[in-house]
Amino acid sequence: MKFLVLLFALPFSVFAQAQKVSPEISKKIESIKKYSPLLGEWEGKYFIKSAPDELIEIMAKDGSDKTGIGIKIILKEKSTEVYFKYTSESDWEKSDANIQVVPDKLGWHVYLTREGGNWLERIWLSIARTKEKTGALTVTRTVHNWYNTENSGAPDHYYTFGAGELKKI
Secondary structure: OHHHHHHHHHHHHHHHHHHOOOHHHHHHHHHHHOOOOOOEEEEEEEEEEEOOHHHHHHHHHHOHHHHOEEEEEEEOOOOEEEEEEOOOOOOOEEOOOEEEEEEEOOEEEEEEEEEOOOEEEEEEEEEEEEEOOEEEEEEEEEEEEOOOOOOOOOOOEEEEEEEEEEEEO
C-alpha cells in the first residue's frame, strides 16, 4: 500500500519541482521577451559538421570547409528570402525554394523545400536567439536524387548538418 501511495504522489512531487524557477532564469526570460522583433536582415555563416565524404572533398577544393557557407535571411512582414554564399569569392544566390517560417519564443525556424521531378531537397534552419541581435544557427539538409544511374557513383540521397551564427544587421 505504501508503494501505491508513493507511486501516486511521485508525479505531483516532480510537477511541483518543475514549477520552481530561479530568479535568475525569470529575469532572463523577461529580458528575452523585450527583444526587438525578428523582422529584418540576418546574416552570418555556418560550417558543415557532417556530410558524405564526397561532399566534404568538394568543399575542401573550393575552400568552403574553412570559410564556411554564408547565409542571409531577410524576414519581412509577409514574405521571407534566403540567400546562400558558397565561397568567399561568389555572389549571394537567392534560394528559389518554397519557404515557410515557424516562429517560436526564443527564435524561429525556416523550412525550405525544392523539387525537380526526380529529385527533392529539404533544408531546415533553426535559429535560437542568444542575444537580441545574435542567433545560434543549426542547418539540416536532405537531398534525394532518383536520377542517378547504377554506374553514376552519385548517392541516391545524402544529408548534411551544419552549425553557425547569424547577426541582425
